[in-house]
Amino acid sequence: MTKYDGDEAAQVHRHLHSHLPPDPALRVKALESLVVERGMVAVETLDAWVEAYAEKIGPKRGAQVVARAWLDTEYMARLLEDASKAIAEFGFEGHATGDLHALLNTDNDHNMVVCTLCSCYPFSLLGMSPAWYKQSEYRARSVREPRKVLQEFGVDLPESTAIHVWDSTAELRYIVIPQRPVGTDGWTEEQLASIVTRNSMIGTDRDLKVEAE
Template identity: 75%
Template sequence: MPTFDSEEAARHHRDLHSHLPSDPALRVKTLESLAVERGLVAPESVDAWVEAYSEHVGPKRGAQVVARAWVDPAFRARLLENAAEAIKDFGFQGGATGHLKAVENTGDQHNIVVCTLCSCYPFAILGMSPAWYKSAEYRARTVREPRAVLREFGVDLPENVGVRVWDSTAELRYLVIPQRPAGTEGWSEEALAAIVTRNSMIGTERDLKTEAA
């Protein structure tokens, strides 16, 4: 007669669940399966959207724009004059970037972006907005005490550096061009883009790390 080993059963149970996706992932998969089954969407369309947001849209697009601005003064000038038009060089134009404005960090100026009314965000070049960007606390405090908010993100600005807060709307969204780190002269656009972060293009990060390249 076979015996029941509770420890062995528990081990198998843990092993099985370690390979299962999280509950939210299971719910998404279920919804996807139902939509496909009912002919509402094609599986290849879902795969294409997932790849677009995970591999292409994300902050990678914005990072390419910033890197080009760092190495190409003519492009930088066009970007600051009319960002929505300039990013057409990359084919990144879309509904979320139709009224895009680029603002540039300098040695004595720092820019930070918020959307006080909702959570307008240039997702076509920065991907999906982070949860904190949509939070009521970030939206309210950034306009009242931007230096305090920046300190919480690890950005402690000296008093001689001014802070400008840009309030996004459905008609106007912003891209912060961070300062190019010292010691990156001669780097390729690809290497430069690799060190540009999403937060630096929102303005909650200032000093980029160069180890990534």
């Protein structure tokens, strides 16, 4: 049975910051090994958590929110007014969505989110954050040269489209609502949700793909 001790957790935190390797993957592995060794969490618990957020939750919750907004103009209005309250209609509220704002992409505006800390990511909607999202290079360059960064993600915007970069914090998080693709008239909410990508809700993906039938 695992146990939790606040003083030990603080000690582990200090140890990690002074000894963990710089590579994110190695840092995660070191963290996992240490907390398991100290008896603070079971391996089975970690595996279940990873599976839940990678496979079952992932970006699927956020995709459901986007699909509902595309279909229901009243829900879209509620989402843009108070995203935290709107997602509670799905039962998705939680620690990572306490103060959530929805940003709407249009022909003339494109929104892009960066984060100063990993805690700023709305993981209960989007699942685990991608490795590149947590790197300082992405955060810094997105602010300085967002159009160039988007081009590297395959998003080539005309000069007439304004790019808005939003810096989320531990108190304020964002979800981008991408534009609904042409050719999806008559689609169900489930069908629409299936084409919404995690990156489109961060703002590094724009033109969602609609498979030809």
